[in-house]
Amino acid sequence: MATTFASLPVVDIRKLKERNVSDDDTSSLSKQLYDVFSTTGFAYLVNLPLSFGHDEIFKVTQEFFALDLEEKMRLAKKSFSPTNTNTYRGYFPTQPLLDPDNLKEGFEIGCPDTKLDNPSISTQHRVKLSEPNVWPDATAFQMRQKLDGIYRELQSLAIQILSLLAVSLGKPSDFFNAWMKDSLSTLRLLHYPRVFRNEEIGDSVNVDGVKLSCTPHTDSGILTLLHQDATGGLEVRDASGTWVPAPYVPGSIVVNIGDLMAKVSGERFTATMHRVRAPPSPPPSTSSRESSSAGRYSVPFFFEPGENCVIESVSGEGESVVYGEHLRMKMKTWVEFMDDSGSVPLWHPTRRNARVNQRRLERITAFALMAQLPQFSAFHLALALLLPVLASAQCDIPPLTLVWSNTTVSQDGLGVARGIELGIGSPHQIFAFRPATTLNNTRINNVLNCGSASNDSCIGALGGGFDPSKSKSYSVSIKSQWNGSQVDAEDSTGAYVYFNDDVGFQNNGHVEGFPLVMDSEVFGGSQAGLPLGTNSSFLRAAVQGGVAPSEVFGLWSGSRGVQPHDGLLVVGGYDRARVKPSSNFTTFPVGKWSLERACPLQVTITNLTYANLPLMTAGSSGIDACIEPLAQRFVFPPKIATMFATYTGQNGTLYPNKMWYNVSNRPTGDMSITLSNGYTTTISNAELFAPLRGSDKNGRYAITNDSVLEAFVADNRKANPDDVDTALGGMFLTFNYLLVNYPKGEFGLAPAVAADAKNISPDPTAICTPTNRPAPTQTPRPTPSDSPSKSSTNVGAIAGGVVGGVAGIALLGALAFILFRRRRKTTKGMPSELDPQSPVPVSRQASELMAHEMSYNIQEMPTSRHASFRKPDGRDEIEPQPPAYHDQ
Numbered sequence: 001m002a003t004t005f006a007s008l009p010v011v012d013i014r015k016l017k018e019r020n021v022s023d024d025d026t027s028s029l030s031k032q033l034y035d036v037f038s039t040t041g042f043a044y045l046v047n048l049p050l051s052f053g054h055d056e057i058f059k060v061t062q063e064f065f066a067l068d069l070e071e072k073m074r075l076a077k078k079s080f081s082p083t084n085t086n087t088y089r090g091y092f093p094t095q096p097l098l099d100p101d102n103l104k105e106g107f108e109i110g111c112p113d114t115k116l117d118n119p120s121i122s123t124q125h126r127v128k129l130s131e132p133n134v135w136p137d138a139t140a141f142q143m144r145q146k147l148d149g150i151y152r153e154l155q156s157l158a159i160q161i162l163s164l165l166a167v168s169l170g171k172p173s174d175f176f177n178a179w180m181k182d183s184l185s186t187l188r189l190l191h192y193p194r195v196f197r198n199e200e201i202g203d204s205v206n207v208d209g210v211k212l213s214c215t216p217h218t219d220s221g222i223l224t225l226l227h228q229d230a231t232g233g234l235e236v237r238d239a240s241g242t243w244v245p246a247p248y249v250p251g252s253i254v255v256n257i258g259d260l261m262a263k264v265s266g267e268r269f270t271a272t273m274h275r276v277r278a279p280p281s282p283p284p285s286t287s288s289r290e291s292s293s294a295g296r297y298s299v300p301f302f303f304e305p306g307e308n309c310v311i312e313s314v315s316g317e318g319e320s321v322v323y324g325e326h327l328r329m330k331m332k333t334w335v336e337f338m339d340d341s342g343s344v345p346l347w348h349p350t351r352r353n354a355r356v357n358q359r360r361l362e363r364i365t366a367f368a369l370m371a372q373l374p375q376f377s378a379f380h381l382a383l384a385l386l387l388p389v390l391a392s393a394q395c396d397i398p399p400l401t402l403v404w405s406n407t408t409v410s411q412d413g414l415g416v417a418r419g420i421e422l423g424i425g426s427p428h429q430i431f432a433f434r435p436a437t438t439l440n441n442t443r444i445n446n447v448l449n450c451g452s453a454s455n456d457s458c459i460g461a462l463g464g465g466f467d468p469s470k471s472k473s474y475s476v477s478i479k480s481q482w483n484g485s486q487v488d489a490e491d492s493t494g495a496y497v498y499f500n501d502d503v504g505f506q507n508n509g510h511v512e513g514f515p516l517v518m519d520s521e522v523f524g525g526s527q528a529g530l531p532l533g534t535n536s537s538f539l540r541a542a543v544q545g546g547v548a549p550s551e552v553f554g555l556w557s558g559s560r561g562v563q564p565h566d567g568l569l570v571v572g573g574y575d576r577a578r579v580k581p582s583s584n585f586t587t588f589p590v591g592k593w594s595l596e597r598a599c600p601l602q603v604t605i606t607n608l609t610y611a612n613l614p615l616m617t618a619g620s621s622g623i624d625a626c627i628e629p630l631a632q633r634f635v636f637p638p639k640i641a642t643m644f645a646t647y648t649g650q651n652g653t654l655y656p657n658k659m660w661y662n663v664s665n666r667p668t669g670d671m672s673i674t675l676s677n678g679y680t681t682t683i684s685n686a687e688l689f690a691p692l693r694g695s696d697k698n699g700r701y702a703i704t705n706d707s708v709l710e711a712f713v714a715d716n717r718k719a720n721p722d723d724v725d726t727a728l729g730g731m732f733l734t735f736n737y738l739l740v741n742y743p744k745g746e747f748g749l750a751p752a753v754a755a756d757a758k759n760i761s762p763d764p765t766a767i768c769t770p771t772n773r774p775a776p777t778q779t780p781r782p783t784p785s786d787s788p789s790k791s792s793t794n795v796g797a798i799a800g801g802v803v804g805g806v807a808g809i810a811l812l813g814a815l816a817f818i819l820f821r822r823r824r825k826t827t828k829g830m831p832s833e834l835d836p837q838s839p840v841p842v843s844r845q846a847s848e849l850m851a852h853e854m855s856y857n858i859q860e861m862p863t864s865r866h867a868s869f870r871k872p873d874g875r876d877e878i879e880p881q882p883p884a885y886h887d888q
């Protein structure tokens with residue numbers, strides 16, 4: 001269990017220097033490591049069995065980064081230098097435009113023994129994980145052998161630690177030996193340059209005012225051994241959310257557990273969030289040349305299994321994962337790498353004309369080029385100053401607005417569901433999607449599940465029914481080649497159909513080849529959920545298809561009281577008109593979750609009252625809850641729901657399935673919810689209790705009984721009383737505006753202008769941010785008609801044509817122009833705490849976002865605690881009561 005801590009524990013590993021470690025020492029060390037990895041997840045190791053010292057490793061590191069940028073760019077991965085052949089190993093430059101909060105350059109090497117003719121180099125992927133290392137010219141850099149030696153020693157140390165971990169988990173010491181074969185371990189030299197501050201333009205600082213050089217993340221793999229210099233800046237998050245400094249302790253290295261190892265251990269080990277503060281800015285008098293040579297250096301060594309290695313949990317339960325596949329999936333969110341799916345995304349923009357996209361590509365290309373110019377370093381820091389400006393320049397696509405309303409979803413016009421309307425297929429078949437923050441794929445109901453296309457109550461309840469035989473553009477796919485997010489729970493069941501089809505976004509154009517997943521008729525239908533999870537294929541398609549400027553989204557669920565009001569989803573921004581005037585967004589980290597169901601928008605309720613009466617027991621440490629509009633209601637643990645039922649005098653015979661009240665006995669209290677950081681909201685009585693709705697005698701959805709009221713509080717009791725998914729459902733978002741910025745690892749809540757603001761028109765306001773998706777700033781994505789090779793040729797051609805200072809001057813001119821534009825644009829201001837120019841929080845080793853993916857891997861490798869996402873009855877909705885899903 002993760003704990004709070006004031007500093008990292010220290011483990012003395014001097015015994016590992018001995019040729020044969022005694023059984024007693026093995027047992028004592030494995031116990032100590034078990035203790036630290038099951039609590040802090042991080043430790044200092046001292047008395048290291050390494051032949052090289054701290055000074056030596058940093059001497060080599062500084063020597064590497066002191067090379068000319070030109071020399072380093074010769075080693076750049078293909079995604080940065082299209083004419084290079086190395087795809088995985090090598091250099092990556094800082095990405096100030098794409099990633100100002102991860103401002104670092106790096107050089108990565110793999111196993112020194114990897115040869116060009118390595119038979120395990122897979123050829124079917126663009127990124128070749130098992131490729132050999134690349135090196136600077138031997139005359140310029142004579143440290144190759146030194147680094148090879150450092151690699152080998154760190155690999156041996158990692159292997160020793162792994163054997164201790166095997167013992168600590170009750171396994172033989174050689175239990176993980178298979179991981180060593182063709183190990184993909186990575187030694188990464190890192191340089192975090194100093195960052196200039198500029199009051200006028202404003203730094204992109206974190207919520208707590210901290211400027212970061214590496215945003216909060218967990219490492220994705222097995223085990224990390226980190227050498228850091230004496231600059232300081234590494235911070236580790238404890239269980240209470242406090243960032244605990246982990247400065248350099250002389251003679252130590254830092255060790256920490258990665259996500260995959262946490263899974264392998266059955267979550268006994270913890271992968272702890274960490275971040276790096278930006279090195280202090282240089283004093284004002286320092287010239288840019290002097291200061292650019294300083295900064296922070298660190299050298300993480302990531303222990304990684306072989307590409308073909310099958311990883312499974314120590315309990316042997318659950319599904320296994322092939323490491324190479326796991327890595328490729330993770331890599332899609334690492335900014336240093338291009339998408340390695342090998343497949344060109346199928347979605348095509350049709351809302352805006354291709355010219356807009358072309359303009360974006362050109363601009364992006366220009367900056368990618370700038371990174372490659374020899375004189376880059378001369379204005380590198382100047383560029384860093386202007387980053388927020390540049391990022392906002394992607395705003396030429398307005399935000400995508402999608403109304404959340406009652407929608408007719410059956411062909412005869414009788415099946416009605418409340419949701420966000422999307423049309424699927426050619427011609428469009430209408431669906432009403434309920435926003436789902438715990439989903440990543442757009443999954444819809446197969447009309448066969450409802451028996452017939454005129455089964456209105458079934459089709460209405462499931463938000464629509466798709467008939468593939470009626471779509472001219474339907475194109476079935478196989479999972480491995482499909483371009484959706486291959487992380488949702490349905491992936492493991494085989495009971496789904498993966499396909500692509502045209503999707504229309506209300507009046508905002510449409511996207512071809514949109515990835516969809518449909519229930520096969522075997523399993524029965526599921527409510528259509530609009531995926532707004534951290535790896536949402538919907539958000540990605542909207543941005544890459546050119547219909548939204550960024551993946552940031554704002555959501556207001558509208559009101560479903562007696563006089564309902566439509567809600568609005570804004571992709572690439574938020575609706576300023578729905579945020580209560582002069583209120584700020586309170587931010588929360590997108591992070592790990594403790595709920596059974598993976599939930600990126602998890603909060604902790606610390607106080608809950610109804611009519612000022614306590615619903616939580618005194619002294620309770622809080623209840624974790626998921627902001628998930630897929631559930632309409634507040635879904636509470638049985639104790640709380642029962643107390644609510646008692647306070648409101650509901651009809652006991654129906655409880656726990658329903659909480660109904662005679663309209664003449666309308667309860668009068670409001671509900672108040674306080675979250676762990678003090679954010680408090682009141683849910684008014686007028687919304688909390690609403691007239692009963694359902695299908696009327698004509699099959700239409702309507703108020704069916706105006707003498708009965710229903711409370712929007714449900715009991716989350718399940719067959720297993722430990723399965724508690726507390727949800728702040730759609731109604732929570734009637735009173736609170738939700739703004740989600742996954743690339744930044746944050747979401748925000750602000751008091752919403754609720755039902756009383758019917759007459760206020762939406763004011764969609766763009767928030768432009770680089771996406772965390774495959775990095776277009778390095779190699780532009782193909783335009784719809786381009787093949788991937790054609791697009792890289794374009795880059796090459798432009799690179800050849802633009803040379804030296806002329807380009808530099810032109811680009812600086814462009815910067816000034818964009819700066820001017822931005823100043824004009826920003827007069828409206830942005831939500832104060834969610835930085836509109838969000839950086840990309842992804843380091844090579846997973847990010848906080850990836851914790852979400854990893855959590856799906858929990859489904860793939862279930863442990864006793866984490867039940868399968870898909871329940872035996874085939875459905876796992878938070879709110880398994882279909883009629884309640886559609887309302888007015």
Ligand SMILES: O=C(O)CCC(=O)C(=O)O
Binds near residue numbers: 219298843845
């Ligand atoms: O530079 C550091 O101290 C930490 C780097 C890190 O966490 C990473 O690269 O994953």
Ligand SMILES: [Fe+2]
Binds near residue numbers: 218219274843
């Ligand atoms: Fe890390």
